[in-house]
Amino acid sequence: MTFINYASREINCKIVYYGPGLCGKTTNIQWIFEQANPDKRGKLVSLATETDRTLFFDFLPLDMGTVKGFKVRFHLYTVPGQVFYDASRKLILRGCDGVIFVADSQRPRMEANIESIANLATNLKENGFDIRSIPYVLQLNKRDMPTAAPVEEMERLLRFRSEPTIEAVANQGTGVIETLKACARQILMELQRG
């Protein structure tokens, strides 16, 4: 749910990074945090366990600049990927404007990717969204891993609505901004349609 404030001329959009445990959701937003101009970014809030696994969510506010005289601000959230945190994942999807699915390219994780997309569909539905129509991007992360499955195979397994698909190595920053941009484009184009 985009928040448009005509008084302060601001648009706020919520983007959620989703995916199985250890696929690199937090790594994506950490990289964005490190690269962003300190004037344009807020604090990176991480609710994580002692072993740095996401417990509830990570949160990063980003000021993107202006469109048609309105300040555009993105609120980036990650969900906890581990299966047993499903209740928390559902809460974080509340009121989101777009979803980035971070898939782990390593072949042994393919089943976890498929399960996580199915879980995303269910949780979106419970929040009143349809996975087939919400702004959505598929990121194929960890392309540098030796056991990475071929892109064509991953697309066949994980792609379902001709969504933008971006190859990434999030810990090196490859594909991270492109992914965010692909999602932002869909959200803003949706605003255009009104």
Add this chain to the structure above:
Amino acid sequence: MAKLDLVMFEEEYKVLQEIITRLQTESSSKVVFLVDKNGQQIAASGDVRSIDATSLASLTAGNVAATDGLAKLIGEKEFTLLFHEGEKDNLHISIVGKRGILVVIFDQSSSLALVRLRVKKSSRELQEIFDKVEQRAQNQAGETNFESPFSEITDEDIDRLFGD
């Protein structure tokens, strides 16, 4: 579409701001924030510069969402009030209508009873504004001639946001 965007116009925002400011003065609190349930700050009053308001808004929404989940688990519709007591400062969090959260930060110069009393009154007023905003959104959703200021967004505008 399942979602209705929250669109706030200047006159509504002004009234919200007035209510928040009055609440902050009358409850002798340090800061009052009005946040939406998705974690976005709507209005604030008091010594706001002393606090990272954006993080506060998102964490409050997370907190309320988690508490909501707990309520449903035990068969309650929702818990409308959260109170955190600190050594110096206290946090009073309450739900306003379907989409608002009111956060009041206060110290020993006020009291929980006073804050609760003032919050109750302000909540009713805030609720009226939220209802108005929602009503308008619903009316506009049915109108085909409502011109959004973003109807002219181009690919170039989006590229520019990313510095291309």
